[in-house]
Amino acid sequence: xxxxxxxxxxxxxxxxxxxxxxxxxxxxxxxxxxxxxxxxxxxxxxxxxxxxxxxxxxxxxxxxxxxxxxxxxxxxxxxxxxxxxxxxxxxxxxxxxxxxxxxxxxxxxxxxxxxxxxxxxxxxxxxxxxxxxxxxxxxxxxxxxxxxxxxxxxxxxxxxxxxxxxxxxxxxxxxxxxxxxxxxxxxxxxxxxxxxxxxxxxxxxxxxxxxxxxxxxxxxxxxxxxxxxxxxxxxxxxxxxxxxxxxxxxxxxxxxxxxxxxxxxxxxxxxxxxxxxxxxxxxxxxxxxxxxxxxxxxx
Amino acid sequence: xxxxxxxxxxxxxxxxxxxxxxxxxxxxxxxxxxxxxxxxxxxxxxxxxxxxxxxxxxxxxxxxxxxxxxxxxxxxxxxxxxxxxxxxxxxxxxxxxxxxxxxxxxxxxxxxxxxxxxxxxxxxxxxxxxxxxxxxxxxxxxxxxxxxxxxxxxxxxxxxxxxxxxxxxxxxxxxxxxxxxxxxxxxxxxxxxxxxxxxxxxxxxxxxxxxxxxxxxxxxxxxxxxxxxxxxxxxxxxxxxxxxxxxxxxxxxxxxxxxxxxxxxxxxxxxxxxxxxxxxxxxxxxxxxxxxxxxxxxx
Numbered sequence: 001x002x003x004x005x006x007x008x009x010x011x012x013x014x015x016x017x018x019x020x021x022x023x024x025x026x027x028x029x030x031x032x033x034x035x036x037x038x039x040x041x042x043x044x045x046x047x048x049x050x051x052x053x054x055x056x057x058x059x060x061x062x063x064x065x066x067x068x069x070x071x072x073x074x075x076x077x078x079x080x081x082x083x084x085x086x087x088x089x090x091x092x093x094x095x096x097x098x099x100x101x102x103x104x105x106x107x108x109x110x111x112x113x114x115x116x117x118x119x120x121x122x123x124x125x126x127x128x129x130x131x132x133x134x135x136x137x138x139x140x141x142x143x144x145x146x147x148x149x150x151x152x153x154x155x156x157x158x159x160x161x162x163x164x165x166x167x168x169x170x171x172x173x174x175x176x177x178x179x180x181x182x183x184x185x186x187x188x189x190x191x192x193x194x195x196x197x198x199x200x201x202x203x204x205x206x207x208x209x210x211x212x213x214x215x216x217x218x219x220x221x222x223x224x225x226x227x228x229x230x231x232x233x234x235x236x237x238x239x240x241x242x243x244x245x246x247x248x249x250x251x252x253x254x255x256x257x258x259x260x261x262x263x264x265x266x267x268x269x270x271x272x273x274x275x276x277x278x279x280x281x282x283x284x285x286x287x288x289x290x291x292x293x294x295x296x297x298x299x
Numbered sequence: 300x301x302x303x304x305x306x307x308x309x310x311x312x313x314x315x316x317x318x319x320x321x322x323x324x325x326x327x328x329x330x331x332x333x334x335x336x337x338x339x340x341x342x343x344x345x346x347x348x349x350x351x352x353x354x355x356x357x358x359x360x361x362x363x364x365x366x367x368x369x370x371x372x373x374x375x376x377x378x379x380x381x382x383x384x385x386x387x388x389x390x391x392x393x394x395x396x397x398x399x400x401x402x403x404x405x406x407x408x409x410x411x412x413x414x415x416x417x418x419x420x421x422x423x424x425x426x427x428x429x430x431x432x433x434x435x436x437x438x439x440x441x442x443x444x445x446x447x448x449x450x451x452x453x454x455x456x457x458x459x460x461x462x463x464x465x466x467x468x469x470x471x472x473x474x475x476x477x478x479x480x481x482x483x484x485x486x487x488x489x490x491x492x493x494x495x496x497x498x499x500x501x502x503x504x505x506x507x508x509x510x511x512x513x514x515x516x517x518x519x520x521x522x523x524x525x526x527x528x529x530x531x532x533x534x535x536x537x538x539x540x541x542x543x544x545x546x547x548x549x550x551x552x553x554x555x556x557x558x559x560x561x562x563x564x565x566x567x568x569x570x571x572x573x574x575x576x577x578x579x580x581x582x583x584x585x586x587x588x589x590x591x592x593x594x595x596x597x598x
């Protein structure tokens with residue numbers, strides 16, 4: 001039982017049609033480790049600047065997150081600014097400042113290297129590969145990515161893809177990567193490139209899990225309160241892998257339950273800005289929503 | 300046990316990126332009654348011209364469909380021409396010829412009037428209301444509609460809405476009708492206008508059923524073979540109501556199973572042009588796919 005998460009740890013400025021929040025904590029690694037922390041004690045790898053809030057570092061420790069692999073470097077934290085349209089599925093990147101992430105080469109702490117599960121959250125695919133090399137035979141490797149890397153670094157991304165068991169991407173990214181409009185066909189194409197499980201995230205429409213021998217469809221929580229969709233996909237991945245690490249077993253049945261926990265975590269994240277909802281969330285709330293999902297799909 | 304279906308019976312010309320079919324049989328009533336015929340003996344109401352194929356009328360009878368309410372008038376059958384983009388969710392209407400549908404006022408045959416279930420498939424809302432008045436207290440009334448009627452005849456549509464128990468529409472239509480972007484909120488708004496169940500069809504993303512006291516989410520079949528999406532929504536409604544009529548009970552549990560049968564029927568329709576797939580479909584194929592749906596969502 002051990003989960004290493006590599007990702008970005010950001011400061012984000014987020015604008016929705018109703019509200020604007022400046023320089024709040026975000027990033028794929030942040031959402032992912034907080035979501036996973038409800039199930040296990042994740043070990044994180046990444047870099048922040050000196051302006052990254054102490055409070056968040058304390059929160060990580062309170063949640064049992066091992067921060068030894070989180071480097072604090074002189075300078076400013078990676079910054080992203082985005083704006084959401086009335087339709088929360090539509091977002092525009094306004095600005096990106098690489099800051100301390102520039103030239104960052106992650107060093108995996110010695111006691112991380114034997115971990116069972118490695119999650120390469122959305123980050124430069126070359127860094128993802130770097131990490132793979134430093135780990136000692138993890139039992140399960142998962143990766144996430146984003147359209148930017150598919151556009152600019154497809155070959156690097158394909159190199160990582162060969163080495164992973166589980167590939168997460170959203171519908172648009174899966175189509176972009178394969179040139180296939182049909183998501184099921186696109187998912188199968190990606191299976192041929194290495195992974196044994198492809199997870200296609202579809203925002204408000206949930207996610208589809210495609211493996212050689214099964215398809216699993218998990219809905220999104222039918223939420224009326226979408227305040228800030230940032231981090232939904234990362235929370236999904238964190239919940240999924242956190243649960244798998246907790247049960248310490250990776251059967252089809254485990255993947256199915258893990259998928260629902262992923263969708264549950266994502267549904268909470270979007271209820272408030274940034275990590276606000278994950279910070280106050282309880283295991284009881286998670287279990288209660290998990291039970292609701294059972295009712296949504298039972299027939 | 301008796302189901303009356305009112306709808307259009309068309310000749311359609313359909314163009315997809317790969318193929319074009321001219322003047323093939325289509326229409327909301329056609330897809331709906333064929334889908335329902337796997338569960339019950341639907342009674343249909345509508346009008347066709349003298350050019351409507353005899354073969355299809357024979358097929359209706361073979362399938363146990365009561366065609367007494369289907370008027371054959373001198374002139375040409377209602378005609379629709381549409382074109383699908385590479386993304387099968389995007390379609391454009393190229394032409395519409397009202398033909399024999401012009402001035403049509405449906406007369407419900409006497410032996411239809413005591414039916415348990417009335418399904419007002421997509422047709423002019425004034426005709427839908429006409430039918431409601433002629434029926435003698437059906438136990439369940441359902442309606443479908445389309446963006447054209449919401450645009451041009453919102454008030455007529457709202458009048459019908461007050462009288463129905465189940466309202467079917469797609470996501471775009473539900474948003475248009477309520478001015479609400481969030482589908483769950485939009486669904487709840489429509490519940491306030493009369494129906495006790497709102498069914499939001501989302502194409503490849505399945506459908507959401509919203510009632511006062513439950514939400515049910517049914518996926519679409521993860522199909523790789525989408526040849527012609529025409530009639531998917533009508534087949535969904537036909538499968539749904541056909542099943543309810545068969546079990547002769549309208550509990551929440553019945554609605555859930557009926558929803559899956561709806562999605563199963565829709566998934567077959569799109570595998571070939573027009574009604575080709577429904578014409579050759581067997582009950583065994585339906586049951587087998589129903590069982591597959593159980594596997595898609597079980598956790």
